Amino acid sequence: MPNNDKPVNGQDNPSFLDMLNQLPPVPPAPELDGKPGTRRLARLRAAWKESWEEGGFLYQRWEEVFQARHASWHEVANWIKAAALFGGLSLIVMMLDAAGDIASATLKGLSAVPASGAGDGSGLWGTVDHPVRVFLADQAAHLSVAPAALYASWQLTGLVGLVGGFFGNAGARIAWLLFGIGSLAMIWSAAPAGGRAAATGLAALMWALASMFALRGLTLRPVVHNHPPQFQPQFSPTLHLHAWLPAPTPAGDDFGDEPDNVHPLQR
Structure with missing residues (x-):
């Protein structure tokens, strides 16, 4: 397949011009004379058919898509990587834009909610919920926000912490702990003096x-991970023995048969 692009990372960069270069010549036909549009359409139809044959432009691109399912990221064709990255970035931008619109609409709706009643505080849940409503209503009087918005934010924080913590999210569990501590502090502050301890204890139990x-699944036991070292030195003890061998005895030596007082003559 003709390709004028330089290879990147050992891969050829396909170009749509390659398919146009594969356009076969259309033989002149009497019925096409004087009809340039029909001749051009026939040429494009022939090019489309030719590109799907073995070795054609579209045939090779389809083979690359088929092989990408079983290949690693580095082995995938460059044009597939570019398309995947572009599609992923576009999806992230759309999700962020939608999340921003939803958050803005939610905050505007909470700010526009009229102040709700503090309730009568009856019942088991009212014993815990009524002091929270009273505390938030007193604090909202000094803030530019409706008491209902503060109460809805408090409920939303507890719901997100409960659901996210159930699925093991660390941030949600931290939010759940702060939600519980803050709730106990609000109940202790706004509950009647006579039943303050009982209301706070009941809230702590719930x-x-x-x-x-x-x-x-949260545990306070330390988690010990035993991973074998990546590099294990190989010890090969070697014992070196140095033996001193006596020099060979010259031939004809009778190993000291001469008496001790006999010495060779020396000049």
């Missing part, structure tokens, strides 16, 4: 029961 789901 928060502890809900923590069984929000902190599911």
Whole structure:
């Protein structure tokens, strides 16, 4: 296949001009004389058919797409990588834009909610919920936000912490812990003086029961990971023995048969 682009990382960069270069000549036909549009359409039809044959432009691109399912990222064709990155970035931008619009609409809706009643505080849940409403209503009087918006934010934080903590998200579990501590502080501050301890204790008990789901699987035991070292030195002890061998005895030596007082003559 003709290709004028230089290879990158050992891969050829396909070009749409390659398919146009494969256009076969259309033989002149009497019925096409005087009809340039029809002749051009026939040439494009022939090029489309030719590109899907073995060795054609579209045939090779389809083979690259088929092989990309079983290949690593470095082995995938460059044009597939570019298309995947462009599509992923476009999807992220769309998701961020939609999330921004949703968050803006939610905050505007919470700010426009009229102040809700503090409730009568009756019942088991009212004993815990009523002091929170009263505390938030007192604080909202000094802020430019409706009490209902503060109460909705408090509920939303607890819901996100509970659900996210159930699925093991660390940030959601931190938010759940802060939600419980803040709730206990608000109940202690706004509950009637006579039942302050009982209301706070009841809230702590309910928060502890809900923590069984929000902190599911959390343990205080240290986790020890035993990973073998990547490099294990090889010890090969070697014992070197040095033996001193006596020099060979010359031939004809009778190994000291001469008496000790006999010495060779020396000049």
